[in-house]
Amino acid sequence: MRWLSERELRTWQGFLTAATVLTRLVEQQLKEEAGLSHPQYEVLVRLSAAPDGELRMTELAEVAVTSKSGLTYQVGQLEKAGLVRRKSCPSDVRGVVAALTDEGWRKLREVAPGHAELVRRHFVDGLSERQFAALSDGVDALAARLAPQEP
Amino acid sequence: MRWLSERELRTWQGFLTAATVLTRLVEQQLKEEAGLSHPQYEVLVRLSAAPDGELRMTELAEVAVTSKSGLTYQVGQLEKAGLVRRKSCPSDVRGVVAALTDEGWRKLREVAPGHAELVRRHFVDGLSERQFAALSDGVDALAARLAPQEP
């Protein structure tokens, strides 16, 4: 059993800490600027990236990395806010697809610039060209490793 | 106002996703292997890294990146479990210091190896030497940027 080196431990902790702090910053900004939580924003973004701005609940839960029940809740909130609409799925009676409403698209266009600005300021600009490229590379490697977890 | 490039966005999302997934894995393992939540484990680790295995509540909240009230709750839980003990602070009547108990040390020694193993498998080993070094570098840069936030 190999132990973690000093450096490995520091990197691991730093990685999680950075993610936590960044998430917190995003959370605050979204809340005060648009009344959205980060998970909610995430849902909107993922929907906007999908064809026709709609996705089945399960798929949405996957890309947004939440539990099914968590998603049910958030979509409920978003629906109350008029940003998302539930439709039944044509190919599967049980299925539910969440779809961005016009309001949803509008809101997203309104919020995105401020969000991008914050990401740039606290994440992208904090790194040199080289550092960013390297981190990008590392994240890709992690993603590849983490995605195929269960088969 | 500069937009985020395709690659910047992917990196950002990948970064958060990786952190979320990793946290989830850690959470699961700790829960089933030791009945601890990740925040709780974090508290134990931070205490163990402090002189005498004790820290004032506020300092602990800082290093563990939680809200004060969140920490109050978790320390409460840990105290119930007998892993941590509250002592009053000699230099400040209001102060409270959380201290690892012998039980706490024991538990930590018991859990740490498995945790290290998991971190190694899903984080460290997922990256080449070079990738790891680069990511480590990037994380350091982020930490430096994020820490001095409020002065």
Add this chain to the structure above:
DNA sequence: ACCCACTTGTTCAAATTCGAACCAACGGCT
């Protein structure tokens, strides 16, 4: 056509999170 194991999405209770309000207590200043 019928099973039966798996999938879908929701509901439920329990645990956790956060921020705001709060009460002391501190400590520099006069």
Add this chain to the structure above:
DNA sequence: AGCCGTTGGTTCGAATTTGAACAAGTGGGT
């Protein structure tokens, strides 16, 4: 000594998260 703006920690309520249990539906093999 007395004031007063700040700090330390807890408490409170509201919002959110999770996994387990559930009802309904699907679909391949027989």
